[in-house]
Structures are given as C-alpha cells and as structure tokens.
Amino acid sequence: MADPIFKRLCLIGIGLIGSSIALRARRDGLAESIVVYTRRKETLDRARELDLGDEYTDRIGEAVDGADCVVLCIPVGACAAVAERMAPHLAAGAIVTDVGSVKQSVINQIKPHLPEGVHLVPGHPVAGTEYSGPDAGFSTLFDERWCLLTPEAGTDIQAIETLTKFWQGLGSTVDTMDANHHDRVLAVTSHIPHLIAYNIVGTASDLEEISESEVIKFSASGFRDFTRIAASDPVMWRDVFLHNKEAVLEMLGRFSEDLSALQRAVRWGDGDLLFEHFTKTRDIRRGIIEAGQESDVPNFGRDQIEE
C-alpha cells in the first residue's frame, strides 16, 4: 500500500461518487482518515452502516475542519450554498475540489467564497452508473475512466499535482483542460445524450394508442438502451442542464438541425443519404472500443450476466 496522499479527506455528500471514492480510498490507503458529511440523517446513518469513513457528521464546519482535501460530491446546483457555509472553517492550504459534470458554473459558485490560501481545483470523473445513493458505490468505478481537472490559470501547481495523484490512485487517467471547453465537450458526450434519452422515454410513455406495456414488452428492439440513461438521478441532471445552459442549447440546436436532415431524407426516400450517414457512425464505436472505453461484446454483454 502506498503512502496516504491526504491526512484528512473530507467528503461532502456520499452518493454514488462519494461512496465510490470512499471505498477506493480505504481499499488502497489513499487517506489517513475520511470524514463523511451529508445533510440527511438517514443517508449519514447508512454511510456509517456501510463503513465508508472514519468520522460522520451533519455539521459542515466540523467536517471540513483540519481537512487537507475537501471533495464536493453533490449536485452542481448546491455548490454555492455549500461553499459559503464551509468557507470559514477551511484550513489554510486545503484543496477544495468537486466531481460535478459542469465546471465553469462550479468555479463561479465556489470561488467567491474561498479564503486566501485555499486551492480550488475543480474535477470531473467521467464515470457513473444509473444508480445513486451510498449503496450504489463500488471501489472500481473509476478504473480506466478519465478524470478531468479544470483549474484556472494561476492555480497552485502543487495542489494540481497532488489531486492528480489522488485520482490516479482512485484508478483514473487524469487530463487537464479549460473549464469552458470541458462544458462544451461534455454537452455533446453526456448532457445532450441524457436529454434525448429522457425525452424519447417520455414521448413513448405518452402515446394514446400504444400502451406502456407494449413499449415495455418490445423494448429490446432499441428503446431499453435509452431507459438506462433516463433512469439517472433527476436532481443531478436537472442541475446539469440549468448550469450548462449555453453549451446545451447550442449542441441541441446542432442535433435538431441534423435530425431535420435525416427526417427530410426519410420523407423524400433518400436512401443514399441514410445509408451514408449510418455507415460513418460505425467507425466512432470502433474508436471507443479501441480506446478501452467500451466492451465489444454484443449488447454490452448484458445477456451474459448471471443475476
């Protein structure tokens, strides 16, 4: 086991991401001690039952007190309020980071509250499942997944390096990029896919002459893939859309334009256009499999799982 990277790691929020960080950090000794903070008593009790930390508290000042790293594992929309409440208690030299899917808004929300000498290094582990809460975590969630750090220019290099080591310890490959660029990339690889998945599942459940039971019965024809994403945490995703509005609206505009072109091809029977489009999209999947970001087993291997 390597030397601990942090003496006192404070997790603010203990859902899927927070509990997965806790489990991996404990497994591999990445922190000398872990403090778990969460607002709801039931969640805190559950975290204790699952043995996710060394200390548990619902008082944020107590939680961050003396911590050399504070990780906000909460919906993006809650960052400003939490930052404001914890700020007076932060230790000098502490690293404050987060795991949100939107980065510029997180910087805007947290930065104004932080005292001098505290290092803000926003982060986003590109990993997750459709489940949420402290029971959903597992220690290998971040293995072979990217973690993106989006520190502003002028951020303490040592703080960035320490956090990079921590995420590598959690299993990730770390990359650093500009927060705005992050938000545009993720709008297309994550936010728009979620919005259209939520949307098609809604459309399908609202049809007059087709029953919900028919949609469910015949879902293996493609639809069920979308329902996984559309089962993701509603609060987290509401906040993502509210806090990455500009990039989401722009990418949605492009998506709709492109869809209109396909729709027109269907209406006018332009088989060549459809064939050409459907052919080029195959290469992207090949690239994702080759990059180790996806399994090449048919149907994601779902039919091979023993339940």
Place this chain on the structure above:
Amino acid sequence: MADPIFKRLCLIGIGLIGSSIALRARRDGLAESIVVYTRRKETLDRARELDLGDEYTDRIGEAVDGADCVVLCIPVGACAAVAERMAPHLAAGAIVTDVGSVKQSVINQIKPHLPEGVHLVPGHPVAGTEYSGPDAGFSTLFDERWCLLTPEAGTDIQAIETLTKFWQGLGSTVDTMDANHHDRVLAVTSHIPHLIAYNIVGTASDLEEISESEVIKFSASGFRDFTRIAASDPVMWRDVFLHNKEAVLEMLGRFSEDLSALQRAVRWGDGDLLFEHFTKTRDIRRGIIEAGQESDVPNFGRDQIEE
C-alpha cells in the same frame, strides 16, 4: 429432442437473424433439414464453414423447392424482388414468413407474388445485436424475447399455429398483432431510437472545435450507449426507414415537439419541469427490468464481462 416442426426449412439470407435461427433449429431439431440460400458466394461459403445448414445454394428456385417453410432473413427493401423470383418454385401449402422490423410494407411487397395455397405469415423477432453477418449469430438470441406475427385476417389458422410453435422452439414468446399497429409500436420502441442514436453520433463527429478523439475519450459519460445502436447494419436500417415512413415521421414529430418543451425549460431555467420529467422516466426502466427484458446490473453489466 422434440419432433421436427418442418421437414425442409429454407433460410433466404444468412446474417445475424438467419444464422441464429439455423443454430437454434439445428441444436433443438426443429427442422429435418435446413437449406441456406444467399446471393453472395463468400457469405454462402462462410455459412458452409460454420455448418449452419444441410444444403447451400445461390439459386433461389432450388432453395425453396419442396420447402414447407421459407424464412426471408433479408433487408426489408429486398422482399418484393425475392418474392417475385421465388414464387414460381414454392410448394403448395408452404409457409412464407420473414423477420423484418416493418410489417405492412413486407405484406404489400410479398403478397401479390404468392401463388394460391401458399400461406404468408409475416414475423418479427424483437431481438438482435449491433453485429451482422453469419458469424454474428448465436443459438440463444431469441430466448426470452418476443416474436410478433402479423398475419392478415383470413390467414390459415394451422399455418399461424405451426409458425408459432417454431418460434417458441427458437426460444421466443409469440404474440400476434395487426401489421399497422406493429409498425407504429416499433416506430417508437425501435426505429426512432435508432434514428436519434445515428443522429447524435453524427452530430458529435461533426463539431469544429471538439475533436473526434475527445468525443471518444469521454464517451463513458453517456454517449457510448448510443454508439452501440448507431453501429447497427446500415442497409437494414436504411430500408426500415424507407418502408415505415409514415409512422416514423409521425413519431419523430412527437419526439421533436417534446424535445422543444425540454429545450424551452432549459432556456428559461424551469427546474421543476425538468425534475418532474426526469423522475417519471425512471418507472419505465423499472417496468422493463420487471418484465424480464433487461438486466438490472449497473451499466448493463458491461464492466463485469471478461473479454
């Protein structure tokens, strides 16, 4: 092993579906002999190497001669031409069926060519993977999946019953419905999901300031799920859209309307509307899992597969 249901089963086309039928029919003795027809010599040779049938031919007259069941396992758009060529050689009393994802068009294409005394019972196994060709088949593809038969009123009851038994033998649960209703249900559970998956993958690969390698690297955030569907066979899917135009355009209209409402909520910061929508879609997935049409393992279990 049960008694064979057919004496001479003729498979027209030997891709994912044709080869899966062949493998299961051989495994469980559902046919005394299997004749494999396909147009391309290399595919026929490959089918022979894989030992998928008892006879192999690229002459359609020879293939259907004496067959008591002929299954068209070809793209929907090829049905009329194949029906015309095989019709003069069909045996009296034979069942002609297919596996296409669109049903009214298949009836319109095949029916005019069939001689008296041949029974048309169109079929659609709601099963598949993103792979195609004779190597993609496996004997359990249809297990626990629905197969929909869409015979017209007045179709020979015995023929429907025999084909029902055959699909049950292949592992499916069989349901019978009107061809037009089928096409509307599948438009929403299958055709629109494929079109929007193809579309978002196209949109993502066309961005100026975001490279394809970034899209690939960060695909685990949602996008990669869509690429599986968008890697499906382009000819098959081109034909589906060309031959189910009306239902596809109607469902696409509904999808776009609903997406506009979500887009408006994002623009105007209507978090309540987003939250409400994102909450109701969770139930649909629960229904699909409970109906045995999906695994409840996180991320489809893709991370648990040993490759």
